[in-house]
Each structure stands twice: as C-alpha cells, then as structure tokens.
Amino acid sequence: MVQMDAVQKRLFEEVAGLHDIPEGAYNLRANGQSISRNTTANIDIRSKEDVSGIDIHVKAGTKNESIHIPVVLSQSGIKEDVYNDFFIGEDCDVLIVAGCGIDNCGSQDSEHDGIHRFYIGKNSRVRYVEKHYGSGDGSGKRILNPVTEVHMDEGSVMEMEMVQIKGVDSTNRTTIAELKADAKLVVQERLMTHGQQQAYSIYKVDLIGDGSAADVVSRSVARDDSYQKLDLCVIGSAACSGHTECDSIIMDNGRILAVPSLEANNIDAALVHEAAIGKIAGEQLVKLMTLGLTEAEAEEQIINGFLK
C-alpha cells in the first residue's frame, strides 16, 4: 500500500472499509493531496486543472466495476474544497465509495467540503456509499460540508447510502437531485450527533419526468446536547411518486427539528411523507435489560439496530 501512517490507515478503514488497496479504479486523498490513483480500461480519473478535485469518466456499458475515492485529513488546520464530477455513460452498473475521515488532535479546525456532481446516463445504475467520520482529542473542530448534486437521465437508478455516525462536530449536508422519466432514486441517510455537535441535512428532489420515483429515508439519533435540522423536500412536477420519511430518536438533551415538504405541481404526482421523533421506547429498554444488559448497553443495541 502507498505510504501512509497508522491514523490514515484507520481513517480509510472507517470511511471506506479499506484494509488494503481497493480493486478497480480509485483515488486516495490524504491531507489535501492525491496519494494514490488507479484507472481501468473503462474508468478514467483525471485531476481538475482549475480547482481541487477529480473528473471521473465511466464508459457506456461498464458493469460491475467499482470506484473508491475516500479522503482523510490527519493534520489539524486543513481546510479544503474539493470538486468531484462523475460522468457515468449509458447502461452502466457501478459502485462508488466516497467518504471522508478527519482526525484532529490539534487546536485548529479541520474542514473538508466535498462537492460531488453526478451525471448518470440513460438506464445506468449507480450505488453510492458515503461515510463521514471524525476522531481525535484536539480542541479543533472536525467539519464536513458535503454537497451532492445528482442529474439522472431516463431510466437510471441511483441508490445512496449517506452515513455520519460519529465524531463530526459540524455538518451542513445538501443533496439535490433531478430525475428524468422513469429514473429512480433511493436514499438512506443515517445520522448520529453527540456532544455539542450540530448537523443540518437538506434534501431537494425534483421529479420532473413521468414515471420517476424517489424514496428518501432519514434515520437519525441526537444525543447529549446535539442539535439536528432535517429538511426533506420532494417536488412532483410530472406523473411521479415520492416518499420521504424522517425517523428520529432523541436522547439526553438532544434536539431535532424536522421540516419535510411535499410540493405537488401535477395532478398525477403522488407524494407521501412520514416523520416521527421520540425517545427510545421504555418497553424496548426493559426487555433488553431483563435479558441481562445494562441500561447503557440496551440503549446502544437499540440505536445500533435503528441506524443499521
């Protein structure tokens, strides 16, 4: 594997499940620089020339290939904006694993703002996994502000798994998607905040083509004194269907504001939303505690199941 220290290795493992160099195409970025890259016959990765970031081109018809582009920051005080654009040809089926891990042992804030744009060709299928993670005992903050923009051509499918479980002090997450005819978007967001953390998460999904469909499900847990604002918006401007769901658990002094919205501009748009905020049900705790778990263990188990 390329030159990297133990902290960087741990971060890559946390955000992209990497124990070793991944198969297929990849671009590993650490402390503001690309440290290793691989392209394949079908997948090209080029550095941008005007701004920091990469262009990923996937040839039409590429199937069962993967692209790993994890980012780690292990120096305190780095602040970077990174622009990654994905051009996926028609009839592809690819897995993209992104994610960012920050270890901050210093007193300066570390911040990574990743702006990801996806142009998904007709009838292509993309599975996208993005994990955000923070660690380190410095007083400097770990800040992640991802922007994800998805342009889906006819008949394309995008499945997104957006996870931020631990250690991110402040995040402002914005995901925008636009779906042409028969395109389908499935989003699963998993969010946990603790300590004094703040998380803002915005989704805006535009269903502009007939037959398009979106299913956006956000599950979140706010512990300690943390705060979350969840903003899920689905706009139906065609014969389409949209479903969004916010399920949240609050613990300690955690606070959550959920502001979903449904906008129907077409008589053939069918939009549904559900939201629920509450604490862990007492019966669930009691049941696990009668099986021998402490209250804290029982809570952990319930939360792990909820965020799985």
Place this chain on the structure above:
Amino acid sequence: MVQMDAVQKRLFEEVAGLHDIPEGAYNLRANGQSISRNTTANIDIRSKEDVSGIDIHVKAGTKNESIHIPVVLSQSGIKEDVYNDFFIGEDCDVLIVAGCGIDNCGSQDSEHDGIHRFYIGKNSRVRYVEKHYGSGDGSGKRILNPVTEVHMDEGSVMEMEMVQIKGVDSTNRTTIAELKADAKLVVQERLMTHGQQQAYSIYKVDLIGDGSAADVVSRSVARDDSYQKLDLCVIGSAACSGHTECDSIIMDNGRILAVPSLEANNIDAALVHEAAIGKIAGEQLVKLMTLGLTEAEAEEQIINGFLK
C-alpha cells in the same frame, strides 16, 4: 329576527347553520356593524372601545352554553379588521360558533380579517366551529385572513373545526396555540380551493406543559388552477405528544405545497407527522361510475366524503 335581507340570511345559514336567532349568547355582525346581540347570566359580550370587535367573558363553571358570533359582508368594498377576545373561566364547557360569509356582487374587493384570541381556564372545554364561505358573481375578490390565538391553561381541552369549502378567493390563515400541562388540542381543518384561489394555512402549536397533547389534521382539495400552502408546525418542549396530518387531493391544475415541521426540544416529547398528496384514486372513481354515477358526480361524492 332582526332586520336582514335575503343574502344576509343565506350567509348566516352557510357559516353558522342559523335559520333563526340562535339560543344563548350571540353577536351577529353584518357589513361592519353589530346588528343583534344577546348575553346570558354567565356569558357577557362587550364591544371593544379601542378597536373593532368584542370581548366575550364566560363565567367559571358555565356548562352547556353556546356563543354564536357570525359575521357577514354583503356590500362590495368593505375591508375590516375585527378583534374578538374570549375569556373562558375555569371548569366551563361551551360551544363557540364563529365564521364569516362574504357575498360580493361588486367590483371592489371585500375583506374580513378576524383576529380571535382565546384564554381558556383550567379544566375548561371549548368546542370552536369556524366556517368561511364566499359567494357572488362580482369581479371584486372575497378575502378572509383569520388569525386564531389559543392560550390553554392546565387540563383544558379545545376542539377546533376550521372549514373553508367554497368561494374564498384569497386566504391567509394563521393559528397559534400554546398548551400548558395536560391541555389537549384537537384541530380538524377542511379546505377546498377552486378557480384561481389561493390559500395559505399556518399552524404553530407549542406544547410547553407536561402531559399536553395536540392532534392537528388538515384535509384539503385543490381544484382548477388553485394553489394551497399548508404549514403545520408542532413544537414539543415538555413530556408531550403531538400528531399532525396533511391529506390533500389535487385535481385539474391544482397545486399544493405541504411543509409540516416537528421540533423536539425535550427527550419526552413524542411527535409524529404524516402527509400525502395525490389525485382521486382511479379505482374509487370506476367503482362509483359502475353504480351509475357520471365521472363528475363520482368525484363530487368522493370529495364530499373526504371533506366531511
């Protein structure tokens, strides 16, 4: 009955179900003036001196009495702000019927903005019915902008039936409630817009006392080229429970934006929201049409059932 013309009689019937002078306390208002009033041993109604409107005082312990305060406008070009304050003592059980009907056959806009404030004493129960209605073939608009403010003391119960079915060109409805311990609010809103109408409806319910509960259900239909924005917000700042629901049917070129929000500031707040927007289900129409109804009749029947 007091002096009123046929149009006024029809409006009073539409908004308050009145065929004759109501029993109990009442204040009938027409074209900017109080035209008839009755008070009882327990219910006093006094005109305000600084602004247009009345103060209604209900003595503690008053049970099974009613207050009718409907308003009609049958002249074109009237614009009025009316402030009505309700002071309900402890341990009451009363019915309040409000509502406003506008008949506008002229070219000038007619507008009634009613600002209703309720101060509901401990353990009192209030049933509040408010109907808004417009008619007349003039080019002047029929505008109603009600503001309803509800302050609920411990253990009080408020049931609100807020209905605007027909003929109101523009409405901006704001309802704010604040609930102390064990208070309970139940709101049923029924809204229909047609033609070029616009309706904005905002609910903001603050659950500040332990054991408080709110259930806010809005059902609406947007026909023709009409537009609705529904904004239901429940804030849980105590051990409380809140449920809100927006169910909407769109027809023709109707458009609806639903922006509910749940804000949990206390670990013992349990908040739930549901929303759905869509057109009338095809199977329902077909079923009624096989029973001999035309498509239009079938639609009417489904909508009437939905808004009942």
